[in-house]
Amino acid sequence: MREVWILTRRELRAFFDSPSAYIVLSVFLLITGWFFGNSLFVENVASLRSVFDLAPVLFMFFIPALTMGTFAEERRAGTIELLLTLPVRDGQVIAAKLLSVVVVLLVALALTGVYVLTLAVLGDPDNGATLGGYLGLALLGLSCSALGLFASSLTRNQIVAFILGFAMIFGLYLLDKVTIFVPGWLAPILEYLSIDFHYRNLMRGVIDSRDVLYYLSLTAFAGLLTAYHLARRPE
Amino acid sequence: MIEVRELTKRYGSEVAVDRISFTVRSGEVLGFLGPNGAGKTTTMKVITCYLPPTEGTVLVDGLDVRQDSLAIRQKIGYLPENTPLYPDMATYDYLEFMAAMRGLDGAVRRRRLAEVIEVCGLGDVLTKRIDALSKGYRQRVGLAQAMVHDPPILILDEPTSGLDPNQIVEIRSLIKTLGREKTVILSTHILPEVQASCDRVLIIHRGRIVADGTPDELQTAHGGQRILFGVQAPEPEVRSALERVDGVRVEEARREGDGTLLLRLSTDGQKDLRPELFRLAVERGWTLTELHRERVDLEEVFRQLTMN
Numbered sequence: 001m002r003e004v005w006i007l008t009r010r011e012l013r014a015f016f017d018s019p020s021a022y023i024v025l026s027v028f029l030l031i032t033g034w035f036f037g038n039s040l041f042v043e044n045v046a047s048l049r050s051v052f053d054l055a056p057v058l059f060m061f062f063i064p065a066l067t068m069g070t071f072a073e074e075r076r077a078g079t080i081e082l083l084l085t086l087p088v089r090d091g092q093v094i095a096a097k098l099l100s101v102v103v104v105l106l107v108a109l110a111l112t113g114v115y116v117l118t119l120a121v122l123g124d125p126d127n128g129a130t131l132g133g134y135l136g137l138a139l140l141g142l143s144c145s146a147l148g149l150f151a152s153s154l155t156r157n158q159i160v161a162f163i164l165g166f167a168m169i170f171g172l173y174l175l176d177k178v179t180i181f182v183p184g185w186l187a188p189i190l191e192y193l194s195i196d197f198h199y200r201n202l203m204r205g206v207i208d209s210r211d212v213l214y215y216l217s218l219t220a221f222a223g224l225l226t227a228y229h230l231a232r233r234p235e
Numbered sequence: 236m237i238e239v240r241e242l243t244k245r246y247g248s249e250v251a252v253d254r255i256s257f258t259v260r261s262g263e264v265l266g267f268l269g270p271n272g273a274g275k276t277t278t279m280k281v282i283t284c285y286l287p288p289t290e291g292t293v294l295v296d297g298l299d300v301r302q303d304s305l306a307i308r309q310k311i312g313y314l315p316e317n318t319p320l321y322p323d324m325a326t327y328d329y330l331e332f333m334a335a336m337r338g339l340d341g342a343v344r345r346r347r348l349a350e351v352i353e354v355c356g357l358g359d360v361l362t363k364r365i366d367a368l369s370k371g372y373r374q375r376v377g378l379a380q381a382m383v384h385d386p387p388i389l390i391l392d393e394p395t396s397g398l399d400p401n402q403i404v405e406i407r408s409l410i411k412t413l414g415r416e417k418t419v420i421l422s423t424h425i426l427p428e429v430q431a432s433c434d435r436v437l438i439i440h441r442g443r444i445v446a447d448g449t450p451d452e453l454q455t456a457h458g459g460q461r462i463l464f465g466v467q468a469p470e471p472e473v474r475s476a477l478e479r480v481d482g483v484r485v486e487e488a489r490r491e492g493d494g495t496l497l498l499r500l501s502t503d504g505q506k507d508l509r510p511e512l513f514r515l516a517v518e519r520g521w522t523l524t525e526l527h528r529e530r531v532d533l534e535e536v537f538r539q540l541t542m543n
Contacts, residue, residue: 007336010324014321014324085284085311085315087337233285233287
């Protein structure tokens, strides 16, 4: 546990020491702020709905941008060899990388707390929906981060890692959008596998353990794939 | 201390290391020598628990790399090829991070950091970012990182590549100092380096060990000897007398200005022929002016063993 924490701290320091961190965070706030502002001031709706609706699509870009360097850059620079010959297990390294991305994500989400405060002052929002929405965002973000980490472990090139990460999340997002094209028996399966379907359940303020379980299993699955791939020690 | 038995490592169908066996005793400085792609780096990666062996066993202090990987890693300090470092970290932060990962804390960590900074001469660059350091300093940071937990074993993959001659001398003397108390395995394809720093040499070629011994042993075993033999005597007489000496060939003969006949002889065996040549000169009543044995250098041995 101690090692995981030391690794996480190093990752976070490296992230917040670089200007790209602030660019990514600013862009994230700018986009969510625009949608929030629009619904509040133009449509006169005291709800975070528009921000929550946007989140899966936003995460498709935002999270691969955070994760693309995690393993790809270590592989390119050769530091992966230092890291994986330290007295830690591969799993601890993966956990630390995931944890550091999740911390950044939570910082980004915490910054959107400004919108929640604005709503509380200006209107009378549905707190249940807001809470469910944030839980959904956190879980969605967690599993997208795990996918992004896996994508990053597959290549030495950060751009390729970004595109792969995007493609994985986009693929899972599409699953419940194509149900009309498939035989009836397949539709519920696709729906269950969709990353967006479970998110919309949570966003309604209904916290169902099946949805929570889905995200946790997806995270674990992506983590295992990463571990499996790293164990082969790609060049 | 380190025991490699029948180690084989394959990448797909390509065999990088082919059933090699050797042991490294505690306190020994072992040089891995071989052309690029011979399997030096792969062997080191297996010992450091980065790559799992395909077949065979590697024991470090009696622990198996397959089962006790974490315990072995704690005993080893490793400088990978090309000295990978985190470029965005300051020297001190980086060393502190590596020390923390090795389980060092508090006062012990500060003391160890101060020690390696002193030994590696990093005092001036502690707050500099690693990507702003020169190649020589980067190499020293890499060494400091490998030594920070005071491991009994150091594995250094081409520790002097890319350095200028002064830096090479510095790093070599550092390795020599370290070698007094630690077991060191270093790889190189620079031959003088082996002579300067190693107690023992393994020459690896195409995944196999083709020679194993001290630099001296290798030179005698594989190169034979050359003898410079100068006498004041007529050439035909000397030549016919030498023909009767076993295993000697005259490579070159020339008459010096003072009338000395200078011969360059080569011998196949390891036997020292100088006493025999001396007696020959005495018997024949030649005046002996020169009798000098030259070793075939390691470079020659290396070429012989790795040419085909």
